[in-house]
Amino acid sequence: MNESNPHRLPIACLRSGAFCCFAGWTWVHFYWEGPYGVLLWQDATYDLATRLGLSWDEFVGTGADDGFVQKWIARIWWLYLACTLLTLTVRKTSWVQMTGLVLGSGLLTLLSYASYVAAQRQLPMFIEHGGQMLIPTILVMALALGAGHRVTVTTAIIGLIMTFAGHGCYAIGFWPTPGNFYAMTTLILGVEYPTAQFLLRAAGILDFAVCVGICIPYLRRATAVYATAWGFLTAIARPVAGMSWGLNYWGADQFLHETALRAPHFAIPLFLFCLWRKPGEKEALQARQPVTAELH
């Protein structure tokens, strides 16, 4: 390990968050399909194909066979797999790998843009992916600049605020609350619609409280703890609500990746909490670290 000792745990949070996020999206691209269809069937795409010297049939397939688009969409999972591995192997001095992860952030940004377009260009849909888009870059920053560097911390806070603000906009009803928010609340807690709505509105208010609290030094630690817990609960909500013994593989192939790819929602606040521990806690933790960690 080449991370300096006090920052080992925070960086591990970022590593594991980025790893899970890329692993989840790798599964989506490998086993299911990336959500790019919404971006492809447009006049602009047709123009692009023409400029590339491809006929439309070559570009999107004739129907009888796959075209350029289908072939390359089917291969994108390799890029995500590579990014997944990079989250494990990237070190402070490995600039090529860092560049790869920053490009990975670009892939996640493209995904988020596709989701945004598919959601009728609802702004919160793009914003709430902020944590996912940024976590590879935050990891790179933590390695290159230091986990406690103000740029790293500021970027992590931006990622957290984006995630919670986007989620809060939906939960509080500034944009229409997605049906699956109600569905998961109802199924997991066994409550009726009015209670589910009350709980979602309350959660939405707390989402915005997180966005404010994380910026206030006196509140930021408690805020980070809450954000970690809430980020984890919302990430596991899908498999908890949807998996069942009666389904093939208990539904694991449909639901587990939904938690994995949302790992940044709790990994980033956990990273911040680890950074902001009280000095006594840090020293005690340092004392428990194996000496070998300092030799690298």
Next chain:
Amino acid sequence: MNRQPYKRAGLCCLAILLAVAPATAQQNAQRRPRRAVLEIPEVERSEVICFALYTVHDNTLKLTAQLYPLQSGESRTVRLEIEKDGNWVEVARTSVVEPGWTAPFRVENWDDTQASNYRVLHGAEANYEGVIRKNPVDKDEIVVAGFTGNSIQPAHGGDISRQDLIDNVQQIDADVLFFSGDQVYDHNKHLAAWLKFGRDFGAIIKDRPTLCLPDDHDVGQPNLWGESGKISTISGNADGGYRQPGIYVQEVERAQTSHFPDPVDPRKIGQGIGVYFTNLNWGNIDFAILEDRKFKTGPAGRVPKQGPRPDHIRNPEYDPASVDVDGAILLGQRQLDFLDDWAQDWRDASMKVALSQTIFCGGAHIHGSANGRLHADMDSNGWPQTGRNRALKALRKAFAFHYAGDQHLATIFHHGIDEHRDAIWSFCVPSIANLYLRWWEPLEPGQNREPGSPDYTGDHLDGFANKVTNYAAANPEKTPAGNVLNTRSAGFGIVRLNTKTRQITMECWPRNVDVTDPSAKQYPGWPRTISQFDNYNPPSWGKLGELTFDVDSPVVQLVDRDSDEILYTVRIAGKRFVPAAPKDKTFNIKAGKDAPETIVVQDAKVGGAAQSVSLK
């Protein structure tokens, strides 16, 4: 080592990442057409009634007035008045139902032998007028205009006026309007979209019976396998159930279906969601109103994964039987029981038509946009195959013609169960404005095609190995050129049901044509006329001996002598009838003026002698 340049480079990358996506989005936003703004407009209090839908069945008028949101303090009472001898007479009053702002009226002992002007009143100012038509039992031809898929997005041409549809419906003077689904595409604001639908189509809806079947998008999700009211959690909702809360679905169904004849089996399903499957008898046509989606099983996790989505099958080598899993439901037993009764009931009916959201096969090969070929789509009624066959067996017993939509691709299919063309015909109408493109484009030319017809017609197996025979498909352009309305194969359907000749004529019109103009052209493959009796006339069957009755158009039923199973029931045209039947079986023939109450021929076989039958 000086790392300053790398740090700067890293920061630049971050800045680019954060800036490029919104900037690109903004640029795209400027290039692409504007999006529809879906809001509930402020209206004068005199305009607070947006539109009204009605049906008349079995001497009961059911009318639902759709109101704009009322203000606090305003009366919640709405009145219905009928014009009698020049005077307006109140026949019903009701309270506005929230959420949804619907005012459902019910008037029993309705005299359907004459037309009546009506008006819906709210407060002192609001007044909405229309006509309750007389039951057109004296007309030979009943005209049903069919619509589906009402995108309002400019990208699909959804912002283009519907005036062409209004004008055409008024010119053909349709007797019934049928909206098969996706009247509303907004997944969160049904009321706002429904009010817009009312503003767009209210002028034709107010004066004739109208049936709107809520489909997946109406209830706020991209696909719907209702699973009797389960709650769905995954993206795409292939796990079965409803994505939106039950209260939302109830509001949608209240708005779109509360004016239907009473449901025949009104027990609610999960989340307090109601059912509306029933029949409407109008102009001697008996329409079965079905709910394709409400009871249907979701495929995710229940069938082996065969493609990039739980409901899509990409692998052409897969075993179709592997997805026809035990326990998978299509219409559900309650609807099948209803169809069984409906098929035998020919009171006041000369012809039968089934109305539902979509057709009983995988009616397209290429789906969506650039995503290419799908071998099979479990959102279609081709899956589950066993459920599909049970539905078709129930419908063909009534020689029912199937009128549907949903596919975004107009088609004519003749369905098969045990052999090609042994079941009913279906007509899937094109979208009003087409959100999602599909093509019927089989890789192999169809067998037994009509001379000169395209390769895609003829006998095929769909992606679930269901037997289908295609007669027409209004495929859209292959490239996005233009990308609005008719290049996306938008349009509407007209079905003419002739109760005298028992012929059914299907017409499929593009948008913005005048259907009364002799030079106006329909989509290739239309019009097509079939006989009512083609809906159950397997090629392998023979003919029993001709029956001659002493009453006009009695009801005839064939019953398998050995199994006692009803083969079919039908009201014949005129006094002569040559029943078709399987060659290897023996039948008892029952008949009666309005119900098959009497066995008139025993042990009838193919090739038997002609007989005269007295029913007086």
